[in-house]
Amino acid sequence: MAKKHLIWNERYECMPDSKKKELQLERLKLLVSRVYDKVAPYKAKMDAAGIAPKDIKKLEDIAKLPFTTKEDLAANYPFGMFAVPMKKIIRIHSSSGTTGKPKVAGYTKNDIKMWADVMARTLTCGNTTKNDVVQNAYGYGLFTGGLGAHYGVEKIGATVVPISGGNTKRQILVMKDFGVTKMCCTPSYCLFLSEALREAGLEPGRDIKLNTAFLGAEPWTRELREQVEKNISIDAIDIYGLTEVIGPGVSSECMEKVGLHIFDDNFYPEVVDPDTQQPLPLGEKGELVFTTLTKEAFPVVRYRTRDITRLIPEKCACGRTHIRMERLTGRTDDMLIIRGVNVYPSQIESVIVQIPGLEPHYQILVDRQGAMDMLEVWIEVSPGIFTDNIKGLEKLEKRIRGEMESVLGIGVKLKLVEPKAIQRSEGKAQRIIDRRTVYDK
């Protein structure tokens, strides 16, 4: 039986290829002139590369433009990459940066409208209609997940339950009593919840009406999908996005579940070789790079996501002409995603180096206990911080943990260990041990 495919914005989602290329080129030219005029760091980089807006004559010319990296965002923190004056900005979101300072995104009224549209497309990819009740368990706040999904649900006219993250008992109560049919959360939380639902003896179809979950903010495996889908008889849809590009709503699987459709009338994708930084032939695996074609407040040109994937040029059975990207297969940097939150080891190090006497001998251990990610940081007790007093060491432990939790925004288990307890290979400590399987093999 053919799968049912609802489409939110047929004009753009099913636009013929040639017409879309025209649209993309037209938008790219406008974007490049605009950032050249309005955003000093772009002008500086383009001048240094000897490229002017008039040099963009065809889509392929995008490869002449310099890349934008997370380091550029850090150097221009917080608002230095914005292309409009603050009075035009109606909202700010942020996510972890490589140091103690976050990556900051601004949105104009039109950006919020466009975001709601791409999130409506995402939710419609999983056949959401105004008859649905959507439980939004993404965190509300500076994190883009909560409000991003929220506006998409409202755009469709479905009922949003803005429950935010955590409190599994309440999640279950709401799901059951409110007749929730769709859910947004991280894949690991969805697995956790699905097990909690089963333990509570709630039967899919009878006690709960949930039929689809939109899972994003962290990579996940096929096995995890199969488990969630089997546990509570739902369709689990992979959704993708990042704060620097817009938040959730950059791409989404349709009910075919073969790759994620990139909303490429707004977000132009490239895949480049992470080492040579040269564009790769269509379909080859490399680092995903995005250019935002329509964003006003915080446009990015050739932003290096550090996510590894490939583009799928073949047409999809759902009828959308949006190009697809394969499920993520890795990263080109050391960023960890823990309970949906981006964590850079450098953030952890930044806390350690600012504590007097503490030496940067540490190790980060990540594991999954049940469905929950655990972050543990081991720090060697150096002579500089050692005291013969238990209370003194406990106080120090509490202080380090408190500072890490405030920088990272997630719980940390801290362990003080003896010097040299951390394995060193060829004199260099192995900083990160991630025991989870988050990518397909």
Add this chain to the structure above:
Amino acid sequence: MVKQISVFLENKYGRMAEATEAIGEAGVNIRALSVADTSDFGILRCIVNDTEKALKVLREKGFTASATPVVAAEAPDEPGGLARLLKIPRDNNVNVEYLYAFVTKSRDNAVVILRVDEYEKLISLLEKGGVKVLTEQEAVSL
């Protein structure tokens, strides 16, 4: 004033044995010993007959160890003797961070090791109160 050696220990089976073995192999004698611990880590505290040598060998073996000034005093060998000794810092607002006591063959009385910030003040208070305070020489030759 007497020097105590303090060693950081992970709560891992056998680590305390390894630390004391390291001291023993260096030909250093442990005179008194106490361990304080939490669920994650512990601190070994001991009085030895050669502090510098013990510190050196422990550090060579990769332990974090330091020398801590402590006060060693004899508790009068009578009912309530220890309580009478402890009353002195309490009455004079000297904060005792921790203490441990032990008995030795060489002395009739129990020896109490006290960790305080103001050890000079405590020593003179104890002596005024008629308590025998051990010199470093006396402590290491217990």
